[in-house]
Structure formats: structure tokens, C-alpha cells
Amino acid sequence: MDKITSFTINHLELLPGVYVSRKDKADNAVITTFDIRMTRPNFEPVMNTAEVHTIEHLAATFLRNHSLWKERVLYFGPMGCRTGFYLLLSGDYESRDIVPLMKEMFAFIRDYQGEVPGACARDCGNYLDMNLPMANWLADRFLREVLDVIDDSRLIYLQLWMVLQEIPALCQCYRMRVYFCQCTPVFSGQTHDAVADS
Numbered sequence: 001m002d003k004i005t006s007f008t009i010n011h012l013e014l015l016p017g018v019y020v021s022r023k024d025k026a027d028n029a030v031i032t033t034f035d036i037r038m039t040r041p042n043f044e045p046v047m048n049t050a051e052v053h054t055i056e057h058l059a060a061t062f063l064r065n066h067s068l069w070k071e072r073v074l075y076f077g078p079m080g081c082r083t084g085f086y087l088l089l090s091g092d093y094e095s096r097d098i099v100p101l102m103k104e105m106f107a108f109i110r111d112y113q114g115e116v117p118g119a120c121a122r123d124c125g126n127y128l129d130m131n132l133p134m135a136n137w138l139a140d141r142f143l144r145e146v147l148d149v150i151d152d153s154r155l156i157y158l159q160l161w162m163v164l165q166e167i168p169a170l171c172q173c174y175r176m177r178v179y180f181c182q183c184t185p186v187f188s189g190q191t192h193d194a195v196a197d198s
Contacts, residue, residue: 017154050131109139
């Protein structure tokens with residue numbers, strides 16, 4: 001079977017950030033899946049289930065009540081590896097489009113105090129598995145270390161980012177080659193060999 005898209009990303013080089021994981025078509029709509037990567041895979045400890053669960057409840061509540069985005073939110077939930085979350089939005093978006101939303105959301109989680117929404121037996125299947133102080137701490141760290149200083153290296157997967165970094169050089173090389181071909185006379189084979197050997 002073919003690898004799914006998320007398994008094609010080199011997790012040994014993946015830094016915390018906000019990435020477009022994939023885009024899918026559903027009838028005439030585009031669904032954008034975002035990789036909200038909070039910890040560095042295979043490099044630092046993963047988040048424990050209690051804080052992941054708390055962030056999920058708080059983030060889902062925030063997103064579903066956001067005046068500008070709530071109608072576009074399809075899903076927010078944790079990755080099985082516990083290094084981050086997936087956010088699915090209806091629409092064709094790039095990572096930079098949601099940075100303000102992510103800053104709002106993680107500030108909400110950082111500052112949240114009191115009873116976690118849905119953290120009771122009636123509303124949740126594992127309501128005792130919550131850790132609000134740790135969720136506050138992780139949200140604060142993600143804001144300070146990633147969102148508040150974010151650049152393209154934390155918005156575009158490394159493989160794609162490296163290709164994009166090469167494009168200006170490739171374009172310059174192409175322009176020089178075109179210029180050289182237009183301005184340089186065509187040598188005969190003998191003359192070319194002589195030039196090459198000199």
C-alpha cells in the first residue's frame with residue numbers, strides 16, 4: 001500500500017510549527033489539514049495524554065465558538081504520536097493564514113483557569129485524564145518559542161522549504177545560461193575543443 005501523506009514527512013528534521021499537511025477535495029470544496037506540531041518528534045519527550053486531552057477540549061471549545069472561524073472548523077484533535085494536533089478547515093488555506101488564529105487559541109489555553117469544558121462523566125469518556133497546569137505551560141511555551149517568532153522554516157515542511165530556497169538561485173542560473181547562449185557565438189567542434197583544452 002502507498003504511504004499516507006503524513007508518513008512521507010521526514011520526522012527526524014521536523015521542528016515545532018504550523019504546517020499544511022495536505023489538501024483534499026470533497027465535492028467542490030477544499031479541505032485543508034494543518035499539522036500543529038508542538039514538540040520535536042524523536043528528540044524531546046512527547047506530551048502526556050492528560051495535557052493532550054486538556055488541550056483538545058479547550059482548543060475545540062475555542063474554535064467552535066470563534067466568531068470568524070467556527071463555520072469553517074471541521075475537526076481538531078491529537079496525533080497518535082502525541083507530538084501535536086491536526087486541525088481541519090473547510091477552505092483552501094496556507095499556514096500563514098491561520099497564525100493569528102493559533103496565537104489567539106494558544107493564548108486562550110495558556111490563560112485558561114477553572115473547570116475544563118466537557119470534563120465530567122456525562123460529557124467525556126475519560127474525564128479524569130486531564131492536566132490543566134501542564135496544558136497552560138505547553139501553550140505558553142508554544143506561543144513564546146514558535147508562534148511569536150514564526151518564520152517560513154516553521155510554516156513549510158523542510159523538504160519543500162529547501163526547494164523553495166533554491167528557486168531564486170535556479171532562476172538566476174537559468175537567466176545567466178539564456179544570456180550566455182544568446183551572446184556567445186556557436187563554436188565549431190575544433191574551436192570548441194581548443195577552448196575546452198586551454
